[in-house]
Amino acid sequence: METPSRALTIAVYNNKGGVGKTTTTLNLAATLALLKKRVLIVDFDPNQSDLGDALNLRPLKGKVLDILKNKESNIGDIITPYKFEHPKLTEPLGFDIILADEDLIGDVDEAKLKQQVKLHALRRALESVQSKYDYVLIDAPPNWRVFAQKAIYAADVVLIPARHDNLHSLQNAGMAITRFIPEMQAERQRFGDAGPTALPIFMNNAFRVSDAQLQLMHQAVAKIIKEGKANANKFDLTPYFYPKFRKGHKDLRMITIPYMAYISRADFMHMPAAFAFKPAREQYLNLVKEYFL
Ligand SMILES: Nc1ncnc2c1ncn2[C@@H]1O[C@H](COP(=O)(O)OP(=O)(O)O)[C@@H](O)[C@H]1O
Ligand SMILES: [Mg+2]
Known part of the structure; x- marks a missing residue:
């Protein structure tokens, strides 16, 4: 049977802000583009509009809302190409982006929007x-409200960044897997559709983590795992925090992107760090290999 190839849709989500959702979306897109993949990114966090801003692109007015409300309108009409040019490149690198909607910034009436x-x-x-x-990446907002729910609902897989030094980001990562993602799975099942699936959590932006801090983090994660098992659906979060963990081999390695000045510096230059700086590119290439190749 012929099945047309379709993109893998990835939502980047954590209920906590400042953990690297936008940075990860952007740099994964850049890295996949370097590998000649066709990539679309969606700025679905209108209150921040950070994804468009990171590329110096302004939000659209009313367009995204119109597409979300209106079955007949075509999302293809609001796709903006982003090109990265460099003297060393024979042809520009790039990917496509759906920018945030200016009309969805600020005090939107959630109840009305839900209707x-x-x-x-x-x-x-x-x-x-x-x-x-080949890939569609959605930069989801923090908070488990209308936009985050639609982003997770739309995804095949959910990529969850967290931080070693931020307890709430670790707890929220666990909660996304034990509660929020299953909620959306149940909704999708009503239409005979499977998914979305959680990918292992990765630790982002770890800045000189001391052994003492690491120990505290592992203790906190052990508690989150224990609570997950006590949960009504008896969820085992171990493979999500520790993807290399096997019975009999207590391997506590996690997937990580370290703190890198290159990564935050690229924000000021309005370009993806993975395009501009080789050390950043290598880190994101590892992440791509870990998850998607
Ligand atoms: N690995 C990293 N190294 C250095 N700075 C980072 C890293 N990841 C994210 N940052 C910086 O941290 C800040 C928050 O990241 P951001 O992606 O905007 O988080 P979120 O979208 O989850 O709110 C940004 O200033 C970003 O440049
Ligand atoms: Mg963001």
Whole structure:
């Protein structure tokens, strides 16, 4: 049977802000583009609009809302190409982006929005462009509210950044896997559709983590895992925090992107660190290999 190839849709999510959702979305897109993959990124965190801002692109006005509300409108009409040019490159590198919607910034009426825009709106809207890309990455907002829910609903897999030194980001990562993602799985199942699936959590932005801090982190994670097992659906979070852990081999290695000045510096230059700086590129290449190749 012929099945047209379709993009793998990845939502980058943590209920906590400042853990690297936007940075990860951008640099994974850049790294995948370097590997000649066709990539679309979606700025689905209008209150920040950081993804567009990171590339010096302004939000759109009313367009995304219109697409989410309106079955007939075509998401292809609001895709902006981003090109990175460099004297050493024979042809520009790039990917496509759906910018945030200016009309969704600030005090939007959540109850009204919930009525106007269905949970499956983003998933349905992306359907028409799925065959044009290898990867679609959605930068989801923090907080388990309408936008985050639509982003997770739309995803095949959910990538969750957390921080070694931030307890809430670790707890929220666990909560996304034990509660939020299963909620969206149940919704999708009502339409005979499987997914989304959580990928192992990765630690981002670890700045000179001391042994004492690491020990505290492992203790906190042990508690989160214990609570997960005590949960109604008896979830074992071990493989999500420790993907190398095997019975009999207590391997506590985690997937990590270290703190790198290059990564934050690239923000000021309005370009992805993975395009501009080789050491950053190598880190994100490792992440891509770990998850997607
Ligand atoms: N690995 C890293 N090394 C250095 N700075 C980082 C790293 N990851 C993220 N940052 C910086 O941390 C800040 C927050 O990251 P961001 O991606 O905006 O988080 P979120 O989207 O989750 O709110 C940004 O200033 C970003 O440049
Ligand atoms: Mg962000």
